Amino acid sequence: MDDILEILIQDARKTPAEIAKMTGKSENEVANIIDNYEKNGTILKYRAVLNPEHIAKADGAVRAWIEVKVTPQRGAGFDSIAERIYKFNEVKSCYLLSGGFDLLLLVEGKSLQEVAGFVSEKLSTLENVTSTSTHFLLKVYKENGDIFQTAEKKERLAISF
Amino acid sequence: MKKENLHKISSLVDELPPSGIRAFFDLVLGMDDVISLGVGEPDFVTPWHICEAAMFALEKGYTSYTSNRGLKELLEQISSYLKKERKVDYNPNTEILVTVGVSEAMDLLMRAILNAGDEVIIPEPCYVSYIPTVKLAGGNPVILPTWELPGFKVTAEEIKKRITPKTRALVLNYPSNPTGASYTKDELEKIAEVIIEKNILLISDEIYDHLSYDIEHTAMPSLPAMKERTIYLNGFSKGYAMTGFRLGYACGPEKIISAMTKIHQYTMLCAPIVSQMAAVEALKNGLPEVKKMAREYNRRRRLLVAGLNECGLKCHLPEGAFYAFASVESAGMTGMEFATELLKKEKVAVVPGEAFGSGGEKFIRLAYAASLNDIEEAIKRIKRFIGKK
Numbered sequence: 001m002d003d004i005l006e007i008l009i010q011d012a013r014k015t016p017a018e019i020a021k022m023t024g025k026s027e028n029e030v031a032n033i034i035d036n037y038e039k040n041g042t043i044l045k046y047r048a049v050l051n052p053e054h055i056a057k058a059d060g061a062v063r064a065w066i067e068v069k070v071t072p073q074r075g076a077g078f079d080s081i082a083e084r085i086y087k088f089n090e091v092k093s094c095y096l097l098s099g100g101f102d103l104l105l106l107v108e109g110k111s112l113q114e115v116a117g118f119v120s121e122k123l124s125t126l127e128n129v130t131s132t133s134t135h136f137l138l139k140v141y142k143e144n145g146d147i148f149q150t151a152e153k154k155e156r157l158a159i160s161f
Numbered sequence: 162m163k164k165e166n167l168h169k170i171s172s173l174v175d176e177l178p179p180s181g182i183r184a185f186f187d188l189v190l191g192m193d194d195v196i197s198l199g200v201g202e203p204d205f206v207t208p209w210h211i212c213e214a215a216m217f218a219l220e221k222g223y224t225s226y227t228s229n230r231g232l233k234e235l236l237e238q239i240s241s242y243l244k245k246e247r248k249v250d251y252n253p254n255t256e257i258l259v260t261v262g263v264s265e266a267m268d269l270l271m272r273a274i275l276n277a278g279d280e281v282i283i284p285e286p287c288y289v290s291y292i293p294t295v296k297l298a299g300g301n302p303v304i305l306p307t308w309e310l311p312g313f314k315v316t317a318e319e320i321k322k323r324i325t326p327k328t329r330a331l332v333l334n335y336p337s338n339p340t341g342a343s344y345t346k347d348e349l350e351k352i353a354e355v356i357i358e359k360n361i362l363l364i365s366d367e368i369y370d371h372l373s374y375d376i377e378h379t380a381m382p383s384l385p386a387m388k389e390r391t392i393y394l395n396g397f398s399k400g401y402a403m404t405g406f407r408l409g410y411a412c413g414p415e416k417i418i419s420a421m422t423k424i425h426q427y428t429m430l431c432a433p434i435v436s437q438m439a440a441v442e443a444l445k446n447g448l449p450e451v452k453k454m455a456r457e458y459n460r461r462r463r464l465l466v467a468g469l470n471e472c473g474l475k476c477h478l479p480e481g482a483f484y485a486f487a488s489v490e491s492a493g494m495t496g497m498e499f500a501t502e503l504l505k506k507e508k509v510a511v512v513p514g515e516a517f518g519s520g521g522e523k524f525i526r527l528a529y530a531a532s533l534n535d536i537e538e539a540i541k542r543i544k545r546f547i548g549k550k
Contacts (some may be wrong), residue, residue, distance in 0.1 A: 007460065012534075021467040022460035022533075158511050159189040159199035161289045161338070 009045040052140050054061045064115050065102040065136040081128045090118045175395040182516040189510045196539050198527040199510035203402035204451050208450040209288050214442035215435050229426040231259025232437045236262035238444040247380040255415045259432045263396045271298035273420035279329040284315045285518030288338050308520045313340035317351045330362035336369040339517045339526040341479020341485040346379040353384045363391045371400030373481040374459045400451045401443045406436040461529040468540030483530040495522040
């Protein structure tokens, strides 16, 4: 992956000036490259990575992964039923997978009841959905490469040859 | 024996200069909340798949000695790795010895090849163990100062000037601790010419070979006619972030490796088996992670060196390792004064140049094996320190 993208993935708030120093390019050059990435859709947006436990405490957010079996439609395959489903605001992610079920959804709600309500009232009742299986999130250990636990202090000497 | 002689120390050890830097180190270690650019090891934890292989080895009950030379599988892995990545072919049964870090290998080597009075040419600044290991083996270190040479690089001419009938070997460490200097293939060929012409050994410490940013690393023994004249030292500490595993290796002519193995067998027996098992995994699957760490060091390198030059501390862009070797002349202080005051006033730890040889008074070594945030904060503090001074 390009050096600039790798830096931005780790810290999107690094300025072109800072990135220029790290990569040996000029500030202008870096700004142009980032600009291009934004224009061609490589960089979609910048956002903060939140600690889900803190958010859960503050907002009472509940997350669940839902396996969905669907009947694909003639001419549209899985795409049109997937669209029907992922357009719900509650659905944060939606993937088509190989294996024992078809769609995997990440659904967020304020409470267990809210997520359960979404599944029973909205999702299961869709014509082409044949079955669902809901897994509520209990604890996040690692997400998108970030490990959610208090960092242990490493025993590295402060000075050595 | 007279009572006062009861605790007498051997004169060889007694005459080793006490590390003048010890007091400074104690000062650093006694302080809390220091931002440290003074560390000679990676800030990354060993890649997980390597740690996991070590755990698996323990679970399987690999807790015994290994053969003196090292585990067969590891010797074979080292051999095929060097063939593939470094273009040099060593026989795993006769030309490789697994050691407890390059430090042990260096000690074994000096003891194996030196007779009293034999000379070893050592470029300064250099890693702190070279001179003592030569002295402990009864040899005479001959210093080749590179403080004023472009990029702190050894040249063929400077080597030639120091060769006498007693010269046994030249030590070359590249990329270098503490300067980060490294050599292109052309530059190495010029050094090799002298080694061949004068018929001396080359001790090539290439422990930082994975951390070479601007130059494609060439291993000395891969050059024509150099394999028989080189003892190649490498290990897992730096590239694979495995310092605590204490594992290195030496490759060279069968006769020398056998002699080293003889000493190793009596003094160390073998390297720890768990570390050896971990190293097998490192060689099998470790390179992608090594390259990822190298990319990260490279960014930090540029950031640190740009910051130092902004502060007015002259520093050339080091080609490798994870050190910047900056001049503090413009601050009107010695390396030791600068490091001590910086530590006391701004709580930033760096290593005074004096640690790496006489002639180091003008320098400090800063390690960029530290997070980007720490490097940025350290530069901010160094700027403030120089402004206030």
